Amino acid sequence: METYTGIPEELKFVVLKRIKPTEPEREKLLVIQEELALQVKAAAKKLDVPGVLVKMVGSAARGTWLSGTHDIDIFISFPEETSRKELETLGIAVARDVAKNAEHVEDRHAEHPYLNITYKGFDVDLVPCFRVASASQIKSAVDRTPFHNDFVKPRIKGHEDEVLLLKQFMRGGGVYGSELKTQGFSGYLTEILIIYYGSFENTVCAACTWKPGEKIDIMHHSEIEHEEPLVVVDPTDPRRNVAAALSLDKFCMFIDHCREFLKSPELSFFFPPSLLPLEDSEILERLESRKSTQLAIVFKTPDVVEDVLFPQLYKMEQAVAALLKEYDFTVIKTGIWSGKTETAVMLELISGVLPNVKKHVGPPVWVKVHAEKFKEKYQAAAGVFGGYIENGKYIFEIRRKYPMAKGLLEDRLMTCSLGKQVHQSVSEGFEIIENAGICRLKDPDFRIFLRKWM
Ligand SMILES: Nc1ccn([C@@H]2O[C@H](COP(=O)(O)OP(=O)(O)OP(=O)(O)O)[C@@H](O)[C@H]2O)c(=O)n1
Numbered sequence: 001m002e003t004y005t006g007i008p009e010e011l012k013f014v015v016l017k018r019i020k021p022t023e024p025e026r027e028k029l030l031v032i033q034e035e036l037a038l039q040v041k042a043a044a045k046k047l048d049v050p051g052v053l054v055k056m057v058g059s060a061a062r063g064t065w066l067s068g069t070h071d072i073d074i075f076i077s078f079p080e081e082t083s084r085k086e087l088e089t090l091g092i093a094v095a096r097d098v099a100k101n102a103e104h105v106e107d108r109h110a111e112h113p114y115l116n117i118t119y120k121g122f123d124v125d126l127v128p129c130f131r132v133a134s135a136s137q138i139k140s141a142v143d144r145t146p147f148h149n150d151f152v153k154p155r156i157k158g159h160e161d162e163v164l165l166l167k168q169f170m171r172g173g174g175v176y177g178s179e180l181k182t183q184g185f186s187g188y189l190t191e192i193l194i195i196y197y198g199s200f201e202n203t204v205c206a207a208c209t210w211k212p213g214e215k216i217d218i219m220h221h222s223e224i225e226h227e228e229p230l231v232v233v234d235p236t237d238p239r240r241n242v243a244a245a246l247s248l249d250k251f252c253m254f255i256d257h258c259r260e261f262l263k264s265p266e267l268s269f270f271f272p273p274s275l276l277p278l279e280d281s282e283i284l285e286r287l288e289s290r291k292s293t294q295l296a297i298v299f300k301t302p303d304v305v306e307d308v309l310f311p312q313l314y315k316m317e318q319a320v321a322a323l324l325k326e327y328d329f330t331v332i333k334t335g336i337w338s339g340k341t342e343t344a345v346m347l348e349l350i351s352g353v354l355p356n357v358k359k360h361v362g363p364p365v366w367v368k369v370h371a372e373k374f375k376e377k378y379q380a381a382a383g384v385f386g387g388y389i390e391n392g393k394y395i396f397e398i399r400r401k402y403p404m405a406k407g408l409l410e411d412r413l414m415t416c417s418l419g420k421q422v423h424q425s426v427s428e429g430f431e432i433i434e435n436a437g438i439c440r441l442k443d444p445d446f447r448i449f450l451r452k453w454m
Pocket residue numbers: 057058059060064065066071073144145146148149178186187188245
């Protein structure tokens with residue numbers, strides 16, 4: 001039996017001291033929120049758009065944001081009868097008017113367009129939405145968000161610290177964030193977990209025995225079955241799984257993080273020591289001791305948002321591994337890294353070189369017509385090393401088309417199913433670098449990635 005001694009109060013205190021917004025920080029955020037709310041209302045009035053309400057949502061509105069993150073989510077809510085066209089044009093018009101005072105403006109697109117602005121150093125989303133009667137009657141995915149607020153806010157009051165601890169603990173474990181790049185836990189999900197389990201400590205203890213299929217349904221109103229490893233039925237929408245974006249591996253990484261933490265509750269689980277970029281000499285040492293083949297497919301990073309890019313990169317990773325397997329290469333592992341200018345799909349193979357000879361198994365000798373045809377074809381073919389019978393079948397030792405993984409990739413990469421933007425970028429040019437060649441990639445962020453990879 002493991003003896004569990006509890007999480008020291010002192011540790012939680014130290015962590016909170018680093019992540020809990022100070023009173024002045026909180027005050028500043030409130031002032032900015034208020035300023036922006038007034039500007040939205042003024043813009044709606046000026047542009048003569050009736051029925052607009054301003055809703056503050058997300059962690060900033062719930063007091064569950066981590067110090068140092070300057071993220072404000074403002075929803076511009078329109079009456080339900082508004083058409084989608086009107087919501088898009090009027091909503092963006094209002095947002096754009098507010099954005100006149102911003103340092104930076106970016107058009108973004110989820111199910112419908114919204115604006116992301118930098119205002120006095122804050123990262124602000126101005127999101128138009130429909131004001132529907134309940135979260136199960138939403139017209140657009142973002143319409144749920146105000147309901148999340150209404151559910152969480154009164155229930156989380158007095159437990160905000162627990163949410164902060166859990167968010168930071170998840171960050172430390174590399175599992176916080178529900179974007180398609182991370183496939184981890186969303187802010188709303190951490191809040192639901194705290195509401196359900198009562199505290200950070202209870203959540204961590206409970207997660208140690210989670211298994212795929214774990215289901216949490218606070219409102220006991222689940223309407224459909226879900227396939228995902230963790231099912232947390234949205235308290236505001238019986239048909240939605242709040243943890244739908246969580247991948248099996250991130251789910252398991254969290255379980256592992258919790259178990260290790262309870263064995264020795266230390267600060268490093270919240271703030272892992274930062275990794276240093278791997279030096280050339282270290283890369284060479286590691287290559288020498290691993291004795292595998294490391295390959296990097298390098299191309300220009302497509303100019304699209306991460307939520308579009310990463311699903312395409314994950315798809316490419318799988319497609320490339322499948323191509324290599326098809327041609328007899330044994331893939332040990334795959335990975336992706338994407339920086340500002342370059343992106344790399346990483347592959348580790350047992351070997352990047354196969355013999356020229358390839359064993360080609362034919363039909364049994366007694367299946368006369370097929371067998372004779374097979375023998376005829378390969379007997380006469382160029383580059384055949386030899387033939388014999390084994391277990392009643394014709395075998396020919398033929399010449400392998402791609403003895404080198406690099407050659408295979410150079411020749412056939414474009415036949416892999418690649419997403420639109422990745423395909424575009426790869427078709428403009430790519431490079432396959434091997435083993436020590438990897439030293440060419442100097443981006444410190446890539447070198448940090450390599451430290452975990454090799
Ligand atoms: N996958 C997501 C992302 C967001 N939201 C909703 O949009 C709000 C704002 O999203 P975001 O800023 O990503 O999360 P926060 O809860 O604000 O958490 P954080 O502290 O990380 O900003 C969330 O609270 C949630 O209600 C959601 O339902 N599903």
